[in-house]
Amino acid sequence: MDFDLNEDQSLLHDSVERLAADLYPSLESRQARLKAPLGFPDAGWTAFVDLGVTGLPFPEAEGGFGGGPVETLLVMEAVGRNLVVEPLLASLVLGSTALRLGGSAAQTARLLPGVIDGSLRLTLAQTERQSRYDLHDVATTARRSGDGFVLSGAKSVVPNADAAGLMVVSARVSGERRDPHGIGLFLVPTDSPGVAIEAYPTQDGGRAAEVSFSDVALPADAALGDLEAGLPLLERVVEHGIAALAAEAVGSMDALHRLTIDYLKTRTQFGVSVGSFQALQHRAVDMLIQLEQARSMALYAAMMVEAEDPAARAAALAAVKVQINKACRYVGQEAVQLHGGIGMTLEYIGAHHFKRLAMIEYQLGDTAHHLRRITQAENGLLAA
Amino acid sequence: MDLRFTPEELAFRDEVRTFCRTEIPAEIRKKVSEGRSLSKDDYVTSQRILNAKGWAVPHWPQEWGGRDWTPIQRYIYTEELFQAAVPLPQQFNCYMFGPVLATFGRQDQKARFLPRAANLDDWWCQGFSEPGAGSDLASLKTRAVRDGDHYVVDGQKTWTTLGQHADWIFCLVRTDFEAKKQRGISFLLIDMTTPGITVRPILTLEGRHEVNEVFFDSVRVPVENLVGEENRGWDYAKFLLANERTGIARIGLTKERIARIKRLAREMPAGPGTMWDDPAFRSRVAEVEVELKALEITQMRVAAKQGRADSVEPDPASSLLKIRGSQLQQAATELLVELAGPFALAAPARGAGANNLPGGFDWVDAAAPSYFNNRKVSIYGGSNEIQHNVIAKGILGL
Numbered sequence: 001m002d003f004d005l006n007e008d009q010s011l012l013h014d015s016v017e018r019l020a021a022d023l024y025p026s027l028e029s030r031q032a033r034l035k036a037p038l039g040f041p042d043a044g045w046t047a048f049v050d051l052g053v054t055g056l057p058f059p060e061a062e063g064g065f066g067g068g069p070v071e072t073l074l075v076m077e078a079v080g081r082n083l084v085v086e087p088l089l090a091s092l093v094l095g096s097t098a099l100r101l102g103g104s105a106a107q108t109a110r111l112l113p114g115v116i117d118g119s120l121r122l123t124l125a126q127t128e129r130q131s132r133y134d135l136h137d138v139a140t141t142a143r144r145s146g147d148g149f150v151l152s153g154a155k156s157v158v159p160n161a162d163a164a165g166l167m168v169v170s171a172r173v174s175g176e177r178r179d180p181h182g183i184g185l186f187l188v189p190t191d192s193p194g195v196a197i198e199a200y201p202t203q204d205g206g207r208a209a210e211v212s213f214s215d216v217a218l219p220a221d222a223a224l225g226d227l228e229a230g231l232p233l234l235e236r237v238v239e240h241g242i243a244a245l246a247a248e249a250v251g252s253m254d255a256l257h258r259l260t261i262d263y264l265k266t267r268t269q270f271g272v273s274v275g276s277f278q279a280l281q282h283r284a285v286d287m288l289i290q291l292e293q294a295r296s297m298a299l300y301a302a303m304m305v306e307a308e309d310p311a312a313r314a315a316a317l318a319a320v321k322v323q324i325n326k327a328c329r330y331v332g333q334e335a336v337q338l339h340g341g342i343g344m345t346l347e348y349i350g351a352h353h354f355k356r357l358a359m360i361e362y363q364l365g366d367t368a369h370h371l372r373r374i375t376q377a378e379n380g381l382l383a384a
Numbered sequence: 385m386d387l388r389f390t391p392e393e394l395a396f397r398d399e400v401r402t403f404c405r406t407e408i409p410a411e412i413r414k415k416v417s418e419g420r421s422l423s424k425d426d427y428v429t430s431q432r433i434l435n436a437k438g439w440a441v442p443h444w445p446q447e448w449g450g451r452d453w454t455p456i457q458r459y460i461y462t463e464e465l466f467q468a469a470v471p472l473p474q475q476f477n478c479y480m481f482g483p484v485l486a487t488f489g490r491q492d493q494k495a496r497f498l499p500r501a502a503n504l505d506d507w508w509c510q511g512f513s514e515p516g517a518g519s520d521l522a523s524l525k526t527r528a529v530r531d532g533d534h535y536v537v538d539g540q541k542t543w544t545t546l547g548q549h550a551d552w553i554f555c556l557v558r559t560d561f562e563a564k565k566q567r568g569i570s571f572l573l574i575d576m577t578t579p580g581i582t583v584r585p586i587l588t589l590e591g592r593h594e595v596n597e598v599f600f601d602s603v604r605v606p607v608e609n610l611v612g613e614e615n616r617g618w619d620y621a622k623f624l625l626a627n628e629r630t631g632i633a634r635i636g637l638t639k640e641r642i643a644r645i646k647r648l649a650r651e652m653p654a655g656p657g658t659m660w661d662d663p664a665f666r667s668r669v670a671e672v673e674v675e676l677k678a679l680e681i682t683q684m685r686v687a688a689k690q691g692r693a694d695s696v697e698p699d700p701a702s703s704l705l706k707i708r709g710s711q712l713q714q715a716a717t718e719l720l721v722e723l724a725g726p727f728a729l730a731a732p733a734r735g736a737g738a739n740n741l742p743g744g745f746d747w748v749d750a751a752a753p754s755y756f757n758n759r760k761v762s763i764y765g766g767s768n769e770i771q772h773n774v775i776a777k778g779i780l781g782l
Binding site: 001002003004005006009070261264265275276278281282284285286288289292293294295296297299300302303316319322323371372374375 | 385386387388389390393456663666667669670671673674675677678679680681682684685688689701704707708769772773775776779780781782
């Protein structure tokens with residue numbers, strides 16, 4: 001049991017925090033970045049690539065940096081703290097995890113150089129209009145055709161699809177819509193004929209898209225991992241996504257809590273700083289408790305996301321998302337309330353943290369979804 | 385960063401786990417698990433088994449029976465005791481009096497009292513709170529006036545937990561009536577058989593005799609029973625309260641309660657199946673489990689930090705553990721009452737040959753009393769509101 005960063009991790013922590021802070025010195029600079037066509041400037045993406053972030057999760061033998069969950073946690077905390085809009089969750093976490101865990105030697109050799117040098121961005125397309133958060137609810141189909149496949153259907157709210165060169169798509173190869181078997185994952189270039197991407201901004205400053213597939217022809221080597229048993233791989237990808245979101249949420253909540261404490265110390269009313277009022281002090285303490293409990297769960301996620309036992313891993317990551325979701329809502333709402341009017345304005349950065357935290361709740365599973373997953377496990381969480 | 389236990393830590397955990405479950409009598413552990421009262425003999429039996437193993441006071445200095453364990457080992461040890469429903473070593477002897485005397489006492493006092501405290505040959509109780517001094521402890525009024533080789537003590541203490549069993553009481557008394565209130569307090573050891581002491585029971589709301597009032601009427605205490613320096617008692621009390629807060633989250637206790645609730649839920653009929661088939665009930669159990677898992681990691685983070693040489697001050701983070709830990713202890717007792725459901729109302733007389741078990745369940749009559757009694761945990765040891773103040777000042781700088 002040891003909560004300290006090793007030397008390499010400390011260096012990564014310092015450099016990624018410094019880079020994010022340099023790129024995002026103010027709210028004005030962030031809002032200016034959002035105006036770029038893809039929702040972030042090329043130079044921003046290049047800066048993260050130059051730091052080595054895109055190679056972080058891949059083994060050194062494959063040209064990566066051999067980082068693990070703790071390294072991803074450090075990057076994502078910096079993302080959250082600075083409200084970074086470059087597509088790190090979509091590409092570095094979701095897309096890259098699918099490729100790392102599911103890619104054949106040939107696929108890896110073909111795609112990894114572009115992923116690491118930043119020229120190929122990835123994303124994950126799994127949500128459908130009826131699926132809610134159920135990864136096994138897949139109506140999009142991949143029919144066999146000659147040596148390859150034909151992909152038909154649509155995906156919703158695909159993160160940063162307009163910035164991606166390649167998306168990982170869940171599609172049904174066999175079985176009924178909600179059958180856990182018969183789901184495959186496919187590598188689909190976004191410029192394939194028949195792929196239509198309708199992109200839009202998200203509520204929190206990011207980008208996403210509605211994506212449709214009209215008889216998109218895919219070669220045989222588009223299939224990622226086991227053709228008929230893609231669900232376990234998709235679950236692992238989403239677990240890594242939850243771990244990353246947990247770290248991002250902690251970074252954002254940490255920043256927001258600091259902003260709130262600073263505000264309580266500087267804002268004066270009735271001739272005193274409002275932080276001298278016990279009613280507000282106790283609420284600030286309850287925010288801190290939620291933040292620290294969330295921080296513990298982000299660490300727990302990093303510890304469990306590579307665990308061997310799938311049931312234990314699933315229960316752990318479900319628990320993480322429940323705690324993170326509750327903390328996001330609590331800390332976000334309390335921060336706005338303790339700021340009073342200024343917390344309601346678009347020109348205050350705290351409001352943008354609030355919005356990002358509010359939206360994290362609805363990415364990769366809300367509280368009810370993950371509570372249900374825990375209760376459906378035979379013995380609940382503790383036995384796992 | 386490695387959040388797993390090392391192989392050595394896992395081996396230690398297994399050793400403690402096996403010892404607790406094989407050496408401590410099952411009937412004592414059953415009483416603890418069901419939240420029923422323990423007799424003095426139960427406490428003494430359990431503690432002497434631990435002490436024979438060298439495990440009653442592992443956190444004391446090695447000279448007096450301590451084990452020089454790492455903070456993580458101490459954490460594992462405490463959690464395993466809780467999870468096996470072993471009574472913790474008598475807390476006033478082992479977590480309050482012992483550490484204070486070992487740190488601030490004279491050598492002859494240590495030799496006289498510490499081995500007996502570790503073996504529960506002497507039962508110590510705490511004389512801190514008074515009717516007019518609760519959260520504002522430093523306003524205490526019990527007086528000790530020097531008369532030759534003795535102090536003469538007059539006043540009243542209250543909320544004296546298990547004082548009915550006590551051989552000795554460690555007291556905060558006022559010895560300087562002019563000084564600022566924290567500066568005039570001394571730490572005095574008083575033999576409970578001294579003439580002038582009266583103990584009156586206070587029944588807590590579930591009907592048990594757990595706390596007492598203790599009255600002092602011209603009680604003569606030898607000056608040699610002063611701990612440390614006169615008028616420095618407040619410093620020793622702060623040291624003691626910081627000790628009290630370690631392990632106060634009682635994660636293992638709540639884990640044991642939740643595990644038991646899950647077992648009992650499978651045996652409690654409801655609708656076409658059992659309470660464990662009820663998604664609403666299971667969801668409430670899951671919410672407590674999730675919070676508890678987070679608190680477990682938080683506790684380990686605090687423990688790992690306390691292992692550092694550079695942190696000697698009490699960590700305000702322990703206040704966070706107190707707040708959340710007490711809330712979760714209470715939440716678990718609420719779940720148990722929900723599980724007992726209509727049977728929770730019943731309070732039948734228990735005894736040999738009793739065949740009046742509500743619904744035939746032998747545990748349901750203890751559910752509500754345990755819930756009632758556990759309202760105390762957010763009040764004692766510094767109320768949760770005081771803990772909020774500690775964090776606001778100590779961590780947030782407000």
